[in-house]
Amino acid sequence: MSFARSGPLSGTARVPGDKSISHRALMLSALAVGESRIDGLLEGEDVLATAAAMRAMGAQIERSADAIWTVSGVGVGGLLQPEQALDMGNSGTSTRLLMGLVASHPITATFTGDVSLSRRPMNRVIEPLSLMGADVTASPGGRLPLMLRGLCPAVPIVYRLPVASAQVKSAVLLAGLNAPGITRVIEPVPTRDHSERMLAGFGAELTVQNESGERHIRVRGEAELRPQQIVVPGDPSSAAFPIVAALIVPGSAVTIENVGVNPTRAGLYEVLRMMGAEIAFASAREVGGEPVADITACFSSLSGIDVPPELAPSMIDEFPVLFVAAAFAHGRTVMRGLDELRVKESDRIATMAEGLRAIGARVEELPDGMIVEGSGGEPLAGGATVASRLDHRIAMSFAVAGLNSLAPVEIDDISPVATSFPGFTQLLSDLQQPQP
Secondary structure, rough: OEEOOOOOOEEEEEEEEEEHHHHHHHHHHHHEEEEEEEEEEOOOOHHHHHHHHHHHOOEEEEEOOOEEEEEEOOOOOOOOOOOOEOOOOOOOHHHHHHHHHHHOOOOOOOOOEEOOOOOOOOOOHHHHHHOOOEEEEEEEEEEEEEEEEEOOOOOOEEEOOOOOOOOHHHHHHHHOOOOOOOOEEEEEOOOOOOHHHHHHOOOOOOEEEEEEOEEEEEEEEEOOEOOOOEEEOOOOOHHHHHHHHHHHOOOOOEEEEEOOOOHHHHHHHHHHHHOEEEEEEEEEEEEOOOEEEEEEEOOOOOOOOEOOHHHHHHHHHHHHHHHHHOOOEOOEEOOOHHHHHHHHHHHHHHHHHHHHHHHHOOEEOOOEEEEHHHHHOOOOOOOEOOOOOOHHHHHHHHHHHHEEEEEEEEEEEEHHHHHHOOOOOHHHHHHHOOOO
């Protein structure tokens, strides 16, 4: 699909539900005793893979005509042996979190995925789950397909995260739900805290304390979770794309309603403001324990900065589109501390560097990041076909870049966008229409 230079973007829109929260809502509802209701669930392929896996392990999950999902849970400890391999599609989050669930149940599950997911290493989750007693047989390099045999009772552990990873933290905490005693995760660098918020909301006995500059999260096992009514806010990672589009397309003003603004996910907006972006939050409120706001972004003259590496964990999924914003800034933007991007759906540093060069941006790839020399607000050349590498965020980032390029930017495969943002191209089209 090609994306061409646009007139001003304007209007109000909503983005799909938060992917991280949607995964966790299904999993925790499946572990509660009774019926939970979920409104605003992201109906992308990644989340549907989670729903299918929870059904395969005994939960009853249904969607009503008005897009309300109901989940009848089996209780902590009640997961059933799946009859077939769990196909996780493209979802690393589903895979790593579900490995945590299975690790403390007396069942065996085989995890498979698509070509992209099968390249992603799982060792960072395998290590702590093995300490808890799970037996994992993985493909070479700790990759899928893999078979995990859970242990019940599992061994509660104290685990200090060697890398900042909300997925590893969550996998250990979920395994700890069915382990006797206290499981503790020590986080030297804070990561998104959806698991902690939702576990507490479902009634788990969980505490979070700051000790010597580190976060200590403790969960008591053999938990009894209560069913919940959950409203999923709009995904801030998805909102990043129309927001950056508005910032780089002259004359634009766009409002994205009902976006989650959890501080552990809001690093992008902080960085964009450092660059001079005109971004405003309105109608701040709390929905289901998560802070939510309406975000308005207007075309802005951006300036290159050195992005503070400590902000990386709070915006790791948004760096591809930040690379695009930096390509239109005045001056140089330096981004480091992004090692995690090398092991996402694609090597996002290499893939973005290759594509940005192809459409006329000046970039220098670093081992742990990128330096981007901005265009000073001028359009990029465009006129190239870029490879998405089966990565939804790569595809959407280059779609945004095409909106202010002299010649159209063609993306070789737009289909991966369906994993997280099924209506993305329609939303961009709607914002390009003249407003009444």
